[in-house]
Amino acid sequence: MRIGVDLCNTIANINAMLVMKFTRLSLTRYPDPEIPEGFFHTTEGLELLSKAQPFPWAAGTLRFLASAGHEIIYLTSRPVLAAGLTREWLAVNSFPRGTLMFLPRGFKALFARYYGIEWFFEDDPLEALRLNDVVSRVFVKIWPYNLGVQGPGIRKFISWREIMLLIVPGGLVKSRCWQAI
Structure with missing residues (x-):
């Protein structure tokens, strides 16, 4: 099975970094207009991406899925300029190897359908x-x-631990039983 994984605020806690940088940032709006257009193309924006912490259990859950034979594809709206630091961030934080795709916002469904x-x-x-x-x-x-x-x-899930509990022994990956959730 192919599994798509977003990066920012799904496996990397970018929001924690943004609320420290932009004091009027609201997490009730997405994207928040407080973040200047092109911010992640700047040195400061790229540094923020590289310093974000991974969510607990995210890397381990994705490693488990990869070890079970599933293909991991990372899809992000980050600028392509962030390719090197993103690959390094994934490796340093022990995420499994996988294809890394950079897509404009709104194109993930098209990619998911095609692949x-x-x-x-x-x-x-x-x-x-x-x-x-x-x-x-x-x-x-x-x-x-x-x-x-x-x-x-x-x-919906709060913690990646919830996902791990769904997929290990008797969970979704093994039984593929969606009624269990």
Whole structure:
């Protein structure tokens, strides 16, 4: 099975860095207009991406999925300029190897349909809703800005530990039983 994984605020806690940088940032809006256009193309923006902490259990959960034979594809709206630091961040933080794709916001569903992605981990409300029409399951990392996102294939989660508990012995990967969730 192919699994799509967003980076920012799904496996990397960019929001924690942003609220320290932009004091009027609101996590109820996405994207927040407080973040200047092109910020992540700047040296300061790229440094912020490189220093973000991974969410606990994210790397281990994705390593488990990869070791079970699933293909991990990282899809991000980061600028291509961040390719090197993103690859380094994934390696330093022990994420499994996988394809790394840079796409403009709004194009993940098109990519997922074309490449046969079955599961997707995402936080962006727009992307999650579009992906819900394409993949069998969208796991949405909960943030205030995406609380209203709903759909038949959407499962929200707070911690990556919840995902690990779903997929190990008797969970989704082994049984593929969606009724269990």
